[in-house]
Amino acid sequence: MSFRAAGSLVLRKGGLGMRGIHSPGGTAHSKEKMPPYTNYHAQRSYPMPDEPFCTELSAEQQALKEKEKGSWTQLSHAEKVALYRLQFHETFTEMNRRSNEWKTVMGCVFFFFGFTGLLIWWQRVYVFPKKPITLMDEWKAQQLQRILDMKGNPVQGLASRWDYERKEWKK
Numbered sequence: 001m002s003f004r005a006a007g008s009l010v011l012r013k014g015g016l017g018m019r020g021i022h023s024p025g026g027t028a029h030s031k032e033k034m035p036p037y038t039n040y041h042a043q044r045s046y047p048m049p050d051e052p053f054c055t056e057l058s059a060e061q062q063a064l065k066e067k068e069k070g071s072w073t074q075l076s077h078a079e080k081v082a083l084y085r086l087q088f089h090e091t092f093t094e095m096n097r098r099s100n101e102w103k104t105v106m107g108c109v110f111f112f113f114g115f116t117g118l119l120i121w122w123q124r125v126y127v128f129p130k131k132p133i134t135l136m137d138e139w140k141a142q143q144l145q146r147i148l149d150m151k152g153n154p155v156q157g158l159a160s161r162w163d164y165e166r167k168e169w170k171k
Helices: 003-013 059-068 077-087 092-096 101-127 137-149
Strands: none
Touching: 059 077
């Protein structure tokens, strides 16, 4: 069987040839009836969605849609707003409104800082061993005195800065 015959067979069966309808900013969907609000996608960069916000209308919404077909001067402001809300979910002002998401992000950041601090404290108390004796202040003082007593590196080192007669550092 040639590739051409296999390709036409697959297309006739509905395999590779069946494709969904794509909407800008949305995913592919089939031609079947979908529940309301699923394909609605509006954002600042694409403010005119392919489908209205409300697809299943109540009786009063249908009556309002019929009234819309007449003169718009007879519609009240509230009815115009209701018609707008049937078509679009948000206005540009509502889309551009600041969100409070930064509070959640900062709360999570501070929570993890606190958790990390507690973890470090727990490790210092229960996991890490005690400081070695060579890090104690008394040991460091004795070590320095030993270096000075041995007069190590008297030209440029520590011994060159120590006054051996007065037992203090040179000024």
